[in-house]
Amino acid sequence: MEQTGFSRIVVGLSGGVDSATVAFLAARAVSAGNLLAVRMPYRTSSPASETDALRVVQALGCRTERVEITPMVDPLLGLMGDAQGDAAQVRRGNVMARQRMIVLYDKSVEFDALVAGTSNKTESLLGYTTQYGDAASAFAPIGDLYKSQLRAVAEHLGVPAEIVTKPPSADLWPGQTDEDELGRTYDHLDRTLFALVDRRWTVERCVAAGLDRDLVEWVATRVARMEYKRQMPAVAKISLRTPGIDHLYPRRRPGSRR
Numbered sequence: 001m002e003q004t005g006f007s008r009i010v011v012g013l014s015g016g017v018d019s020a021t022v023a024f025l026a027a028r029a030v031s032a033g034n035l036l037a038v039r040m041p042y043r044t045s046s047p048a049s050e051t052d053a054l055r056v057v058q059a060l061g062c063r064t065e066r067v068e069i070t071p072m073v074d075p076l077l078g079l080m081g082d083a084q085g086d087a088a089q090v091r092r093g094n095v096m097a098r099q100r101m102i103v104l105y106d107k108s109v110e111f112d113a114l115v116a117g118t119s120n121k122t123e124s125l126l127g128y129t130t131q132y133g134d135a136a137s138a139f140a141p142i143g144d145l146y147k148s149q150l151r152a153v154a155e156h157l158g159v160p161a162e163i164v165t166k167p168p169s170a171d172l173w174p175g176q177t178d179e180d181e182l183g184r185t186y187d188h189l190d191r192t193l194f195a196l197v198d199r200r201w202t203v204e205r206c207v208a209a210g211l212d213r214d215l216v217e218w219v220a221t222r223v224a225r226m227e228y229k230r231q232m233p234a235v236a237k238i239s240l241r242t243p244g245i246d247h248l249y250p251r252r253r254p255g256s257r258r
Contacts (some may be wrong), residue, residue: 001030001114004138008113012104012134013037013064014171015052017154017163018142019118023056024157025141026116032062036111040100043070049171055160065107069099071081092173098132106232107138114138122147122186125193126219135229146190184215192219 001007009026013019016151016233026035030076037060039053073095105113117137119129121144142150154164168178168186179185192215195201201209206216232244241247 004114006112008034008036008111009116010036010038010104010108010111010113011116012100012118013039013053013056014118014199015049015056015163016168016171017037017159017166018120018168020052020159020163021055021060021150021154022116022118022141023060024154027060027062028157032060032115035060035062036107037062037064038104038107039064040065040103041066042068042073042096044173045171046169046174052160052163052166057165059158059160066213067103067107069096069103072099072102077191093170094130094133096172097130101133101136107134108138109228116141117143119143120145120147122152122190122193124198125223125226126182126189126228127222127229128182129229131229137190146193147186148190155166166242168184184218188212188215189219192216193223196220196223 001009007030009030011023011026013023021036021038023035028044037057039050041050047257052063073092076095076099077092107113108115115137117135117140119135119137119144123129124135124140124143133242142153145153151164155161169176170178170181182189192206192211195206195209195211196203196216196219203213203216203220235242235244237245
């Protein structure tokens with residue numbers, strides 16, 4: 001924050017443990033008065049999510065705004081034509097995530113703040129995010145925390161227990177949960193990811209250590225396949241110095257105001 005010259009933070013508050021944890025961290029870092037929590041429900045969003053988001057606002061005493069995204073999402077989907085089956089759900093979820101990104105970045109200009117990301121390490125590695133949607137942010141406070149680690153951090157920070165213990169859900173449609181959609185539990189996924197990524201174990205070593213082969217192979221394949229979501233757009237290098245490749249500077253350069 002100091003290197004960028006900003007002193008305020010904007011975060012999208014969904015009512016889930018990820019965004020709640022980021023809000024609590026942000027309030028500690030810049031004070032509740034410099035935090036804007038934006039609630040962005042869709043017409044199918046659970047009322048419980050709104051209740052839990054307001055629990056966070058009440059606990060922190062931060063500023064909050066509510067922006068209903070239904071009038072933005074539905075006309076866009078209608079103009080582009082309806083998809084069918086699973087594609088319709090994926091498409092709607094992506095449009096919702098990207099519309100929320102638009103709102104957050106608009107609010108960041110109004111509030112003169114940086115957008116804090118709410119994606120965790122598990123989601124990032126598995127690509128369980130929307131590119132340029134919920135994956136878009138100025139910085140990612142919990143991006144190196146697995147979901148199972150995040151719960152412990154949330155408890156330590158004082159995030160309301162109702163939020164910490166409820167089943168994780170992107171709240172994209174009624175009754176949706178992350179673990180149902182992924183087909184695996186976060187605990188199993190995190191153990192496997194830790195072995196493959198942090199310990200750099202091979203698939204065979206993971207299996208020898210007692211991890212399920214099918215799960216290990218599925219995770220390893222998905223992590224590799226979703227690498228494109230974790231990268232900036234690839235640049236075709238044709239000059240001596242190319243931005244993002246060999247023309248690199250720290251976030252704050254000498255003489256810059258930000």
